[in-house]
Amino acid sequence: MNTCQNTNLQNLLYEIWETYFPDVPRKNLVLVKYGKFSKQRLGSIKWVKDFKGIKSFYKKFKDEHEVQDDKRITLIILTRYFTNPKVPDFVIKTTLAHELAHYSHGFNSPLQKKYKFPHQGKIIDRELRKRGLGKELELSEKWLKENWRMLVSS
Numbered sequence: 001m002n003t004c005q006n007t008n009l010q011n012l013l014y015e016i017w018e019t020y021f022p023d024v025p026r027k028n029l030v031l032v033k034y035g036k037f038s039k040q041r042l043g044s045i046k047w048v049k050d051f052k053g054i055k056s057f058y059k060k061f062k063d064e065h066e067v068q069d070d071k072r073i074t075l076i077i078l079t080r081y082f083t084n085p086k087v088p089d090f091v092i093k094t095t096l097a098h099e100l101a102h103y104s105h106g107f108n109s110p111l112q113k114k115y116k117f118p119h120q121g122k123i124i125d126r127e128l129r130k131r132g133l134g135k136e137l138e139l140s141e142k143w144l145k146e147n148w149r150m151l152v153s154s
């Protein structure tokens with residue numbers, strides 16, 4: 001897994017969606033790509049405002065976009081540090097699941113907003129545990145605590 005190709009990342013996102021979020025409808029095109037080398041922000045989710053920077057990538061998903069009723073595009077961005085082969089799959093997986101949880105709560109997605117704030121209480125961690133990702137979440141937090149600082153400073 002853990003490869004720096006955006007297309008593989010996209011497949012991983014769909015895999016996670018189908019496995020852990022099967023009840024969450026895909027109302028629009030949701031793309032995922034690596035962004036900058038960000039140390040603090042491992043992942044984020046936003047609306048695509050323009051096609052700058054995603055043009056060639058988008059072309060691959062144009063057909064998929066055309067069948068969607070809602071033409072807005074959601075973009076998930078992962079830190080480029082995740083292209084480092086030392087980063088375990090469960091870290092990438094839980095980060096993607098974290099962003100999908102935001103989507104399912106209606107943040108930067110066409111779905112109905114369920115909460116006032118995206119990180120209100122422990123809604124994301126609770127969501128991931130409820131969906132069977134508790135073990136991965138623990139592993140991921142532990143790994144990040146023990147390895148992240150070293151990895152981003154090397």
Ligand SMILES: [Zn+2]
Pocket residue numbers: 098102118119124
């Ligand atoms: Zn978040």
